[in-house]
Each structure stands twice: as C-alpha cells, then as structure tokens.
Amino acid sequence: MDAMKLDNLEKDTNQPKIPLTMTMEEYEALPEGVYAEVIDGVVYRMYGVTPDIPDELEKFAGVYGMASPSIQHQDIVGELYMEINSYLRSKKGNCKAFISPLDIEIKSDPTTVVQPDLFVVCDKSKLEGRTVKGSPDWVIEIVSPSNIESDYIRKLQLYHAAGVREYWIINPMDETIIVYDWDEENFQLDKYSFHDTIHSVIYPDLAIDFESINTRVNG
Numbered sequence: 001m002d003a004m005k006l007d008n009l010e011k012d013t014n015q016p017k018i019p020l021t022m023t024m025e026e027y028e029a030l031p032e033g034v035y036a037e038v039i040d041g042v043v044y045r046m047y048g049v050t051p052d053i054p055d056e057l058e059k060f061a062g063v064y065g066m067a068s069p070s071i072q073h074q075d076i077v078g079e080l081y082m083e084i085n086s087y088l089r090s091k092k093g094n095c096k097a098f099i100s101p102l103d104i105e106i107k108s109d110p111t112t113v114v115q116p117d118l119f120v121v122c123d124k125s126k127l128e129g130r131t132v133k134g135s136p137d138w139v140i141e142i143v144s145p146s147n148i149e150s151d152y153i154r155k156l157q158l159y160h161a162a163g164v165r166e167y168w169i170i171n172p173m174d175e176t177i178i179v180y181d182w183d184e185e186n187f188q189l190d191k192y193s194f195h196d197t198i199h200s201v202i203y204p205d206l207a208i209d210f211e212s213i214n215t216r217v218n219g
Contacts, residue, residue: 016084020045020060023106030057035101039154041110045147072172073142075217077117080140082209084120088207095122095137106162114155117142120202135162140200143171156180166201177210 020043027038033049040148046057046064049167053064069077077099085097104119106112119136121127126134138150139159141151151169159167160182167180175194181187192198194214200206 002025007161013106020063021128022060024111027111027113035103036060036116037114037150038111039114039158040112044150044154051151069142069144070172071116072217075133076172076213077140079213079216080118083208084118087203088120093122094124096118096124096127098132098135102132104134104136106135106158112158116140116155135159135164137164138168138182138200140168140170143169143173145173173216 012148021041022036022038022043023041027036030036031048031054034054035042035047037045043060043063044123046053046060048054050066051065053061057064081097081099086170088095088097097118100115100117101117103113104116106114116136116139118140120134120138121132122137123134126132139155141147141155143151154165156169160180163182165182167182169178169180171177177194177196177198179190179198179201181190192210194210197209197211200208
C-alpha cells in the first residue's frame, strides 16, 4: 500500500463515528428474534438469535452481533433471579422479577429501549404485551468486557434520570457489586465484594448472600 493510501486510511480511522439512530417505528418493525438497545435514539447494541444480520438491517451492521454472555454471567443472573423471584412470590404482592431479553421502553421520543439482565417491576400497569412501558423499580446489570461503559455510565445516567429506585452493577471480573440507592431526596452508593451479604434497598429483609452464590457459580 502506497504512502497516499496509508495516509488516507489513517485519516479515515481517526474520523468520529456517526451515531446510528433508530425511531420507535423502526424499533417496533424489527424482525422477531432481533433485539436492540437504543438510548436517546442512538443504537448502542443489536443482536439476534442468528449471527447473520437480516438484509433489511444492514445499516446497523456496525453494532450487530455482540458476543454472547459467558456461562458465569448467565449463572449469576439465574442465581439472583431464583432468590429474588422466590422472595417476591412469598410476599404475594404485585412485584415481579424478569430477565433479559425483555424490552423496557423508558421513553418513545427519542427512542429509548433497553434490556437489563434482571429487573423488578411493581406497577402491573407498566406490563403491556412484550414490553414494559416505563421504569422498573430495581435493575441489576452484570458487567461483561464488551459493555463496561454502558453499565457504568450510559445506563447509570439513564436509570437515575428515569426514576429507577435501586440499581446494582455486578462485576464478575473484579468481584465487586455497586449498589445505588436513589430516593426522592437522597443519593447513596455502597460498594461490596463477592464475599458479602447485601440487603436490597427496596426490600430490606431480602438478603443476597454473594459468598454462597459465588461458591455455586465457581465451585
């Protein structure tokens, strides 16, 4: 490759990426089995049940096909879901636990739809067919190498602004859990390890023993 082409390639590489945007109409027209996370109209992630992107979505090829979650990731999600769901069922209340992929439409203009790893909704009027309309009460995200910025920055800001009451960021890579407690007047952040027992903010009598979970996942 000659010097002119190398120079042009370097210039192209250094150009800022143009964000890929999506309207709510485009989102609702996605083929079955294709999922996307869209924040303020910008597509940050898209994946499907097959590795090949459908022809009609070719313009989103740059964000399609993120790596599948690890076995450890899925084990942690499963363990947490079983404990939280069992607790909620014992209370016989309105709250329900869900796991990804399930759309949460935070707002429609600009399009903002996410699929947290695990979340709890207590207002049944928000459950509409295949979509949750509005903010969950509690969100849990498990960090993967490919989504660090999303969980710690973009989604943190999104969930806070949207009125999520409690947000957990679980990082298997450094075995830490950050718990954000957002009520109407106060903001609190607590950091834990995989050796701690953590009490939920919105359910103080629900204690998650991460030492036990870690033993079952990695034992």
